[in-house]
Amino acid sequence: MKYLYLVWSNLKRAKMRTSLTLLSIIVAFMLFGYLGAIKQAFNQGIDVAGLDRLIVRHKVSLIQLLPASYESQMEQIEGVDDAVHQTWFGGVYQKPSNFFAQLPVEPEEYLEMFPELLLTDEEKEAWFNTRTGAIAGRKTADRFGWKVGDRIPINATIWPRKGGERTWEFDLVGIYDGAEKGTDTTQFLFRFDYFDEARQNGQGLVGWYTVRIKDPERAAEVAAAIDSRFANSSSETKAEPEGAFLQGFANQVGDIGFIMMSIIAAVFFTILLVAGNTMAYAVRERTNELAVLKAIGFTDRGVMGLVLGESLVLAGLGGAVGLLLAWLLVSLGDPSNGSLPVFYIPARDFIIGTVLIAAVALVAGILPAMQAQRLRIADALRR
Amino acid sequence: MTQGSGDLVQIKNVDKVFKRGSEEIHVLGGLDLTIPDGEFLALMGPSGSGKSTLLNLIGGLDRPSQGSVEVGGENIDQLSDRRLAAWRARHVGLVFQFYNLMPVLTAQKNVELPLLLTHLSRAERKKRAAIALDIVGLSHRNHHFPRTLSGGEQQRVGIARAIVTDPTLLLCDEPTGDLDRKSGDEILDLLQALNREQGKTIVMVTHDIHAAARASRTLYLNKGRLSTELEE
Ligand SMILES: Nc1ncnc2c1ncn2[C@@H]1O[C@H](COP(=O)(O)OP(=O)(O)OP(=O)(O)O)[C@@H](O)[C@H]1O
Ligand SMILES: [Mg+2]
Numbered sequence: 001m002k003y004l005y006l007v008w009s010n011l012k013r014a015k016m017r018t019s020l021t022l023l024s025i026i027v028a029f030m031l032f033g034y035l036g037a038i039k040q041a042f043n044q045g046i047d048v049a050g051l052d053r054l055i056v057r058h059k060v061s062l063i064q065l066l067p068a069s070y071e072s073q074m075e076q077i078e079g080v081d082d083a084v085h086q087t088w089f090g091g092v093y094q095k096p097s098n099f100f101a102q103l104p105v106e107p108e109e110y111l112e113m114f115p116e117l118l119l120t121d122e123e124k125e126a127w128f129n130t131r132t133g134a135i136a137g138r139k140t141a142d143r144f145g146w147k148v149g150d151r152i153p154i155n156a157t158i159w160p161r162k163g164g165e166r167t168w169e170f171d172l173v174g175i176y177d178g179a180e181k182g183t184d185t186t187q188f189l190f191r192f193d194y195f196d197e198a199r200q201n202g203q204g205l206v207g208w209y210t211v212r213i214k215d216p217e218r219a220a221e222v223a224a225a226i227d228s229r230f231a232n233s234s235s236e237t238k239a240e241p242e243g244a245f246l247q248g249f250a251n252q253v254g255d256i257g258f259i260m261m262s263i264i265a266a267v268f269f270t271i272l273l274v275a276g277n278t279m280a281y282a283v284r285e286r287t288n289e290l291a292v293l294k295a296i297g298f299t300d301r302g303v304m305g306l307v308l309g310e311s312l313v314l315a316g317l318g319g320a321v322g323l324l325l326a327w328l329l330v331s332l333g334d335p336s337n338g339s340l341p342v343f344y345i346p347a348r349d350f351i352i353g354t355v356l357i358a359a360v361a362l363v364a365g366i367l368p369a370m371q372a373q374r375l376r377i378a379d380a381l382r383r
Numbered sequence: 384m385t386q387g388s389g390d391l392v393q394i395k396n397v398d399k400v401f402k403r404g405s406e407e408i409h410v411l412g413g414l415d416l417t418i419p420d421g422e423f424l425a426l427m428g429p430s431g432s433g434k435s436t437l438l439n440l441i442g443g444l445d446r447p448s449q450g451s452v453e454v455g456g457e458n459i460d461q462l463s464d465r466r467l468a469a470w471r472a473r474h475v476g477l478v479f480q481f482y483n484l485m486p487v488l489t490a491q492k493n494v495e496l497p498l499l500l501t502h503l504s505r506a507e508r509k510k511r512a513a514i515a516l517d518i519v520g521l522s523h524r525n526h527h528f529p530r531t532l533s534g535g536e537q538q539r540v541g542i543a544r545a546i547v548t549d550p551t552l553l554l555c556d557e558p559t560g561d562l563d564r565k566s567g568d569e570i571l572d573l574l575q576a577l578n579r580e581q582g583k584t585i586v587m588v589t590h591d592i593h594a595a596a597r598a599s600r601t602l603y604l605n606k607g608r609l610s611t612e613l614e615e
Contacts, residue, residue: 378439
């Protein structure tokens with residue numbers, strides 16, 4: 001600790017250079033944190049996906065529908081605990097940019113399958129008893145200022161009502177919260193029985209199934225059993241773990257993770273050059289002073305430590321401020337105004353950030369530090 | 384290091400060879416030197432004769448190519464780099480021609496620097512640095528940065544830094560070489576006082592006969608050897 005003053009004084013020597021280096025490190029870590037939150041939004045749910053849940057969809061594509069009768073058939077398969085279906089409604093609320101997912105579901109079964117959706121008992125009761133009732137996630141409700149009791153009109157793009165009417169009206173009977181930080185609270189859920197009866201066509205067809213299995217260890221086995229049960233039928237299935245399904249969904253947008261990693265890698269490569277250059281100068285300019293430190297009794301390693309310490313203070317300060325700014329920016333809200341299902345920097349990214357700080361410090365500082373360590377007093381003092 | 388009478392430094396049959404590429408430069412050859420405890424020794428000799436090299440060997444800043452360097456009963460040429468660094472911190476104070484102060488640190492912090500290597504508390508370090516600055520007559524310049532001090536004042540800070548750990552041996556390489564006559568005389572007064580009143584053993588390299596006159600003995604280095612006479 002007593003050496004920190006020395007390290008700090010040395011950093012203050014070239015104020016402009018230190019500030020610019022610090023600034024570039026701050027920007028890099030800010031970008032890292034912010035992109036981390038965006039990546040998390042696209043990969044939403046993968047971290048919190050139930051290990052005991054499978055997604056069963058049409059073998060050809062997610063757009064192809066499956067019979068609603070598969071539900072009871074699947075529930076008879078060995079190892080399957082429960083199955084619920086969902087369908088993509090794809091309606092528009094007021095204007096197309098107000099995007100959020102709307103799904104017709106069987107309320108009771110659905111809430112049982114997804115215990116992470118939290119409703120009060122009164123809200124549940126109201127939903128079970130109101131045919132046109134719907135519930136919305138907290139994020140979407142807040143986004144549009146909805147309150148329980150509101151009537152929400154949604155324009156169908158895929159599913160018109162009988163007679164061709166496109167506007168569906170729902171009564172908001174509940175607003176659910178997420179049990180975990182990663183829980184999607186943007187969904188709008190309404191009753192399948194109402195939907196199925198009122199829609200113009202497609203009766204008896206659903207989008208996909210979520211299946212809970214008894215033993216997560218046997219997920220692959222049960223998935224294979226489901227697919228073989230419907231093999232050679234008119235609607236063959238593809239069953240996979242929820243996590244894998246969500247990953248595949250995210251990948252449709254492009255490999256977000258890869259794009260982000262590329263950007264971050266390029267940015268970090270640049271700051272390594274900047275920080276490395278700063279550290280190289282810091283040692284070159286001070287050859288004489290470092291030799292004097294050795295002359296008065298600092299060890300080779302001690303001087304090496306001082307240089308690395310400088311690098312660490314630079315990276316640590318820049319990294320900490322950068323991550324803090326990213327966190328502030330992210331808590332101000334997502335850039336799409338609320339369409340992203342979740343928007344936060346996952347704890348994992350803070351840990352990776354800390355590791356990156358150490359890595360930047362080491363990579364930028366190691367060569368100059370070794371140069372300082374090897375400096376011979378008698379040679380250096382003659383210059 | 385033991386105080387009192389006796390020999391503090393004993394250099395026996397020392398060679399020092401520098402390699403510059405394939406070329407070998409023989410600077411010191413078969414050099415012997417004994418410095419009694421409490422002596423103020425002046426080293427003179429033409430430029431390039433190896434005065435600084437010899438001083439570096441005595442202070443453990445460099446190692447002889449051959450021969451032994453014993454200081455205070457310790458064969459310092461045998462010590463590992465790490466131990467040698469610790470030994471320097473404890474026993475040697477260095478004063479340079481161009482002061483070699485840290486420009487980013489105040490006078491006070493410059494003087495404290497060698498104390499960072501000790502286990503002294505922050506308060507104790509501060510106190511000792513203040514005492515050292517007082518001894519060199521600079522207590523009113525504690526918080527000044529080197530660039531705001533005159534050459535003579537900077538050299539006093541340098542001396543304060545050299546004595547703050549209370550070493551037995553002070554090695555000064557042309558301490559007045561960069562100063563005008565008056566400032567130089569003040570520095571010499573100071574060194575003389577440290578020698579007489581505090582019993583510091585001092586080895587001072589100088590080109591100035593007036594400076595050498597302050598010492599208790601003067602030796603001349605020429606062609607790798609020491610002598611008591613300046614020979615041409
Ligand atoms: N580290 C070194 N590497 C190579 N050669 C060196 C080194 N140190 C000294 N020399 C050579 O050794 C010789 C003596 O150098 P030294 O600095 O000891 O002389 P000096 O008597 O102190 O001279 P000056 O009065 O100019 O300070 C010179 O020829 C110098 O070039
Ligand atoms: Mg010299």
